[in-house]
Amino acid sequence: MNTLTIASTGPTPLGEIWLATSPAGLVAVAFPSSLEAFSAQLQKQRGVSVALTPEKLADEIRQLGEYAAGRLSRFSIRIDWSVLRPFQQRVLQLTCDIPYGETRTYKELAMLLGNPQAARAVGRAQATNPMPIVIPCHRVVGSDGKLHGYGAGQGLGTKETLLKMEKALMA
Numbered sequence: 740m741n742t743l744t745i746a747s748t749g750p751t752p753l754g755e756i757w758l759a760t761s762p763a764g765l766v767a768v769a770f771p772s773s774l775e776a777f778s779a780q781l782q783k784q785r786g787v788s789v790a791l792t793p794e795k796l797a798d799e800i801r802q803l804g805e806y807a808a809g810r811l812s813r814f815s816i817r818i819d820w821s822v823l824r825p826f827q828q829r830v831l832q833l834t835c836d837i838p839y840g841e842t843r844t845y846k847e848l849a850m851l852l853g854n855p856q857a858a859r860a861v862g863r864a865q866a867t868n869p870m871p872i873v874i875p876c877h878r879v880v881g882s883d884g885k886l887h888g889y890g891a892g893q894g895l896g897t898k899e900t901l902l903k904m905e906k907a908l909m910a
Contacts, residue, residue, distance in 0.1 A: 741787055741788065743759040743766060744789075744792050744795050745774075745789045745790065745792075746792065746793035746800055747793070748800050748803045749804075751808065752807050753900075754770050755772070756770040756807065757769045757770065757772045757774075758800070759781055760796060760799065761819045761822070765799065765870055767870060768872055774791065803872065803873075806872065812839035816873055826860065827867065830848060830860075830865065831864060837879070839905050840905045842878050842907050844881060845862045845865070858882070871891035871892075877898045877901040
């Protein structure tokens with residue numbers, strides 16, 4: 740993976756959302772961010788160059804914009820799973836199966852993995868999710884029903900906003 744294609748949704752109700760793809764699919768989502776910050780982050784983390792080519796990401800941009808506007812409940816964006824470690828892949832693939840408007844706990848995901856004691860490891864995999872929103876880690880909550888950890892956007896406030904938008908939390 741020598742060059743990533745990047746683009747921005749432009750303004751959305753969630754702010755400007757940046758995305759990056761490899762030839763195999765989506766590798767990163769960031770918000771709020773800027774071209775400079777997102778490019779620098781990708782170059783530092785992945786050691787690759789980036790090409791701003793929004794025309795190549797028109798469908799992904801449309802889907803993220805529609806989701807942010809509350810008009811899309813399921814993404815059909817290809818994901819490049821190779822950028823994730825094996826355990827994180829398994830956790831985030833399970834996360835993708837959580838339906839719009841629903842939540843699961845870290846412990847429930849750990850149980851689905853066959854290791855009920857792995858709730859903290861599941862939380863760590865969620866915390867390092869490079870593709871928030873598309874891989875809906877905001878749908879994972881604590882066993883106490885409370886919101887715990889969210890690194891995208893404005894943190895827990897963004898997680899709460901996303902869950903309210905999906906009607907998974909009552910306002």
